[in-house]
Amino acid sequence: MSKSLSIGLQAQQVLLPDGWATDVAIYWDAQGVISDVRTSHVDPELEQAHGPVVPGMINVHSHAFQRTIVGRTHSFTSPTDDFWTWREVMYQHLSTIGPHDMERIATELYVEMIRAGYTSVCEFHYVHCDPEGNLYPDPDAMSIAILNAAETSGIGLTLLPVFYQFGGFGEKELQLHQNRFVLSLGDYCDLITRLRDRTNGNPGLAIGYAPHSLRAVNARGIHQLLDHRNANAPTSPVHIHVAEQVREVEECMAVLGKRPIEYLFDKAPVDEHWCLIHATHSSQEELSLVASSGATIGLCPTTEADLGDGVFPLANFLELGGSVAIGSDSNICVSPFEELRLLDYIQRVRLQKRNVEGITSAIGAGTRRYLQTLFGGCQAAGRPLGQVKKGYLADLLVLNSQHPQLRDKSSDEQFNTVVYSSDSAALSSVIIRGKKC
Numbered sequence: 001m002s003k004s005l006s007i008g009l010q011a012q013q014v015l016l017p018d019g020w021a022t023d024v025a026i027y028w029d030a031q032g033v034i035s036d037v038r039t040s041h042v043d044p045e046l047e048q049a050h051g052p053v054v055p056g057m058i059n060v061h062s063h064a065f066q067r068t069i070v071g072r073t074h075s076f077t078s079p080t081d082d083f084w085t086w087r088e089v090m091y092q093h094l095s096t097i098g099p100h101d102m103e104r105i106a107t108e109l110y111v112e113m114i115r116a117g118y119t120s121v122c123e124f125h126y127v128h129c130d131p132e133g134n135l136y137p138d139p140d141a142m143s144i145a146i147l148n149a150a151e152t153s154g155i156g157l158t159l160l161p162v163f164y165q166f167g168g169f170g171e172k173e174l175q176l177h178q179n180r181f182v183l184s185l186g187d188y189c190d191l192i193t194r195l196r197d198r199t200n201g202n203p204g205l206a207i208g209y210a211p212h213s214l215r216a217v218n219a220r221g222i223h224q225l226l227d228h229r230n231a232n233a234p235t236s237p238v239h240i241h242v243a244e245q246v247r248e249v250e251e252c253m254a255v256l257g258k259r260p261i262e263y264l265f266d267k268a269p270v271d272e273h274w275c276l277i278h279a280t281h282s283s284q285e286e287l288s289l290v291a292s293s294g295a296t297i298g299l300c301p302t303t304e305a306d307l308g309d310g311v312f313p314l315a316n317f318l319e320l321g322g323s324v325a326i327g328s329d330s331n332i333c334v335s336p337f338e339e340l341r342l343l344d345y346i347q348r349v350r351l352q353k354r355n356v357e358g359i360t361s362a363i364g365a366g367t368r369r370y371l372q373t374l375f376g377g378c379q380a381a382g383r384p385l386g387q388v389k390k391g392y393l394a395d396l397l398v399l400n401s402q403h404p405q406l407r408d409k410s411s412d413e414q415f416n417t418v419v420y421s422s423d424s425a426a427l428s429s430v431i432i433r434g435k436k437c
């Protein structure tokens with residue numbers, strides 16, 4: 001679906017890490033890695049962009065298969081329907097999905113993501129076994145389905161095979177549908193090794209580690225997983241769900257004696273390679289722990305809103321210098337701009353103020369929020385992404401300056417229009433590793 005641009009792109013305005021630059025020539029090599037960026041420079045040999053250029057967004061958290069339950073989980077059957085009853089419906093639907101379905105669903109989803117402005121995704125992939133909980137004849141079948149989907153669609157991928165041991169805090173027995181998620185430690189590490197061998201040298205792919213949550217993995221399991229990582233790929237990303245629901249925090253305190261993030265930091269050397277997904281219910285002390293560690297918090301605004309999770313204390317975390325990213329999680333929404341919009345609006349409503357962080361800036365709030373979550377996403381993806389800079393991937397969005405909503409506006413006004421008011425119709429093209437998608 002993609003066609004190569006010869007060597008690069010010429011743009012009147014490009015969003016660099018420190019703001020907008022004028023007359024920028026971007027060059028890349030055959031693998032789509034940026035080889036040079038020249039500002040105040042016009043190269044007539046390069047294709048001309050039709051509008052301002054920004055780095056493509058990273059989707060830091062996705063469960064691809066959940067795209068198919070959108071619309072099937074919105075009929076409430078009880079006054080107390082919640083995250084946990086939603087999860088039951090999701091589990092039941094999952095029982096019908098095999099490797100071919102997974103590849104088709106993920107391919108279609110990733111094409112949607114690209115059109116919407118995501119150029120990379122971190123897939124938190126926990127369905128490894130068949131519906132009876134047995135390994136497939138090819139034990140890597142479900143992971144390969146995701147890799148194939150990334151290759152067919154063209155999206156960059158950090159694949160995070162999930163380690164899952166228990167059905168709840170206190171090493172609870174697994175529920176029926178959870179058998180599909182479980183691999184022995186040996187099988188899990190072998191899977192990681194084979195996937196890494198398979199993807200080595202491909203700048204569009206990376207493999208990371210994902211203990212599912214403190215509900216599903218005990219401290220010993222996390223240590224064993226980290227032992228494998230430290231011996232083989234010590235800087236690879238580690239993602240974990242944490243503190244999404246109040247009930248989860250209460251159960252963690254009852255069984256483990258501490259709040260989830262507090263417990264995690266007590267048991268694991270969390271650093272900038274980690275990404276904590278949700279962290280919705282974090283105390284101020286826990287926010288400080290995360291911010292000082294350099295770890296990123298992966299926020300999934302539309303999913304967290306759909307599931308009634310709660311509101312993350314964003315302003316407090318950012319004030320501590322914390323790193324945040326956005327993810328589509330259940331894929332009820334596949335648009336980075338809608339995620340950013342909801343993220344910002346929920347905070348404004350909660351705090352009853354427009355300027356959430358109370359800071360002024362030469363660039364608009366939408367551009368600033370985009371860059372902020374982009375950098376967090378890059379860090380969590382463990383690949384050279386998110387900057388128009390030598391050595392980084394040429395993953396770019398080109399805005400369409402002729403779109404009725406963007407016409408006669410400055411580059412920053414155009415991009416803020418996209419973030420707060422428009423959608424992918426305002427993009428003229430999406431480029432991934434130097435190829436137009």
Ligand SMILES: [Zn+2]
Nearest residue numbers: 063124241329
């Ligand atoms: Zn998730």
